Amino acid sequence: MQEAMISKAKQLLADGTVTRVIGWKKGEFAYDITPAIFESSEEIDRDFVYDDFTSTNVSKYLVKESKKEGKILAFLKPCDTYSLNQLTKEHRVDRDNIYVVGIPSDGKLDIEKIKAKGITGITGVERDGETLKISTVYGDETMSVADVMSNKCISCKSKKHVTYDELIGEDGEVITSDRFDMVEKLENMTSEERYNFWRGELSKCIRCNACRNVCPACTCENCVFNNPDSGVENKAAADSFEENMFHIIRAFHVAGRCTDCGECSRVCPQNIPLHLLNRKFIKDINSLYGEYQAGADTTTKAPLNDYTTEDCEASIVHERGVE
């Protein structure tokens, strides 16, 4: 795949279709991949990489990059295309200035999961079908790929590209996933159990803002939490209330716009399952206002910008589920 992408990028650069390429760049180790902009085929030959660790969603960079001079080539995985489509819908990117090449993704790996198995001193990772060979300074290890698949890929919602100018390989299908299982499990707990669960998770938050800054739906020029005039500006949660507040409001602000790309949970240094908050909103929207997938198209109205006179009353919250 990587070779096909490199030759495609070089071809599009050479024939002048694009002036820049956004992709991923090799790091120090086998897994520390950084998103990068390439401007020449030399740079691409030297650093371009597409492998099991290129999980970063590069759509958000296109907000800035698409406004620069010259067309940019973006290699997007199926889930990334949803983000781009949503950004296009919200007029945050200049879609005409982006050349999207859809690339398939058979699931990315999570280095944290590998390390959590006690493996350290990693010098190389090699994938052979469904097994993973890891060489370390302490000797070699093998494990199953499924064991260390990143969470966002385990609950993949679609292998289909919703926007592209060109595809490499075959397009996939929207798939039924079990992504709402955990939300449902929590819904079936008692209110106190839920409270304890979330207190345990959210109290880990260090307010690094990685979830917000990586989120393709969070593209405000100035976030309420950065704006001293908003009255809620804060840099660190000085009280448990502020931990709750930040995550509730953030999830609410992206409700109906979140494509469930899973980046928030991937980047959280404290491994807080933040995607569950977003999924809760998605699940509620689906069940109360009809099935809706943000980013699936660029025309439909977002559920929170819309209403029907027959909508349910807020009291539905009090009537259903577990107290």
Added chain:
Amino acid sequence: MQVNDNKEFQPLIVAFCCNWCSYAGADLSGTNRLNYPTNVKIIRVPCSCRVNPMFILRAFQRGADGVILCGCHPGDCHYTSGNYFTRRRMTLLFSMLDFLGIERDRTRVEWVSAAEGAKFAATMNEFTEAVKKLGPNRRLEDLRCRKQ
């Protein structure tokens, strides 16, 4: 102002009332000499859809034990459709608060027209009772704001 019996817990209720219907409804309940608890603090808003989720959370932070949002009946919004948006927003927000384990009876949306003074008083009495049963808000409070 506040008559606080030390033995019995008196919840602090914040009621966001829309200017056109519910606030007038509250007024009417007053002129009709209907009783509702003194611990209900009314905040007048131009339309129920002016209420941002942050308002609700901030009320809890500052010591509210329950927050109720009152607006015109669906279809009667002074601005045609404001309360329809409110309805979706608050449904989702309350559902999220419930998901985080905040007691669901601390929040409510009620439609009160300018003519429904009696409904306003009854709603406030009922809501206050419901919150009183739950006790003080502990799950969504800011410890720094707790009165010493």
Added chain:
Amino acid sequence: MNAIDTLIPHIGVVTDIRQDTPDVKTFRVNAIQPDGTASGKVFEHMPGQCAMLSIPGVGEGMFSITSSPTNNEFMEFSIKKCGCLTSWLHAMEVGQQITIRGPYGNNFPVETELKGKDLLFIAGGIGLAPLRSVINYVRDNRENYGDVQIIYGSRSKDDLVDYQEIINEWEADPNIQVNLTIDREQEGWDGHVGFVPNYVKELNPSLSKTVLICGPPIMIKFTLAGLKELGFTETQVYTTMELRMKCAVGKCGRCNIGDKYVCKDGPVFRFDQLDELPDEY
């Protein structure tokens, strides 16, 4: 715990407020004595040093102390209204208490390098505030210094800070040459009209002078270029800087220009020192 910590402020009380220009007020601050009366200074300082003033709940900010150390009765701060905290300060009434901590930073080297020198002060707008402290210090120790010249410019006559003091005391002082200028023609103004950098060039001050300059960054930039054209060297020119500060003691990590902290190593810099630092201000 009884260890002194600089982050815990003193209380000062505002005993006089003077409206200098439409957006600048000068506040007189006194210490509170054990018997509750307001008199004297909260602490001693040197010309050019700053203090952190704050209204709890609103914010804290670094302000240069406008009054001269030789004034033993009170401290003064000339503050321009431009943000949240300064708006609050402008809304204060006499008798309001504020928190104050300091003094912070270095000072103009009035007791060392500037001693015996001919001095040229160049200020623009609110930039007079930190220089006023030096000017009055020099006036009170006149025998230690040579010629004193002040070139001060502002947008209009109404925007000249401390105008009354300038006319009544500085201009009346035969040992001081004062040159005022405003940006645009104005009724009732028969003085010079024009920007400060050009006026400096017109006046063509003697190269023997040591220059102290403060004003908007753009004015400093062009004035410095003008001075260089006239033949001044960077080692002759001092300025004072301002960046966002929180701790004022070189620990909170934001007011640095290169490896120098403005709050601790500054705010007074000589231009040859700034030359060795990145252009980040």
Added chain:
Amino acid sequence: MLKISVEKIDELFKAIAEKQTLYIPTDREDGASEYKKYEDGMKLSGNLNTLRSAKDFFFPQTENLADFKMEGKKIEVIDIREEAEDFVVFGVRACDARSFTILDKVFLSDPVDSYYKNRRDHGTIVTMACTKPAETCFCQTFGIDPTEPEGDVACWSDGESIFFKANTEKGQAFVDSVSGLLEDGDTTKLDETKAKTKEIMGKLPLANLSTEAFGGDKLMEHFKSEKWAELSESCLGCGTCTFVCPTCQCYDIKDFNTGNGIKRFRCWDSCMYSDFTKMAHGNIRNSQLERFRQRFMHKLVYFPSNNNGEFGCVGCGRCMSKCPISMNIVKVMKALEVK
């Protein structure tokens, strides 16, 4: 050397916890480890590093500085400082132990930060030598030997026993207080363990990383480097690197109006944030490039310039594993050192 057998470590923890608060690194469900207050039955983590560094004990993410009561035009300052209780932090790695030397240079230099000093005076740091360094480790670049950690008390494990050596008076007092549980032991196996670790240190991918190209005298050269644009282009501007860093010490001071008084508190701040240097009249570091450059220049150039050549990094590798886009100080150093 004094030692205790690994099986009896719980007894030791219990004995310490009886006298003062004890914090040990312990594993979480997700595989990461974090410091927790010791309670009976808690197990010492086998991980190399905790997710958050040990600086939290001395410089917490938020702390109250003072309270104010406002009444009419009057302001009352309430000094809320209290003498800290004695506590022990067990199992600090060599890199984190060095971070205190760096933090001390900031907080204990004149004027002394009494909040930090208070905790520093009352905290005993018990370090633990590393035996299984990770690929992200580069403490040796900064002259740290992970087999000879600093700290009030240094500990080593050879798999069977844990050995203790006091480095300071405070450390000696600590060792004396638990000496009943310790016995004299032979260090032959320990010396082998150390040698093995040292051998692995040499094999690590970052073993040859050097600080030669950095230091206070390289200010303008690095500041003006053209590489910053490329290095910073993918930076998200989040604060992950600063908040997991054991040496980052920038803070903000804020006021919170509780409705019945004002609390002035300080909290960690990050030079990566857009409002870090924002003033009423503008911002001196408007682009992410400038903010990104500030962070690395501070660690590699400004800090050594002000502190006799000591770098502001200890090579713990946390930023390397936690950065959402895997941009980190090693990549910056490698890019800048190429002329």
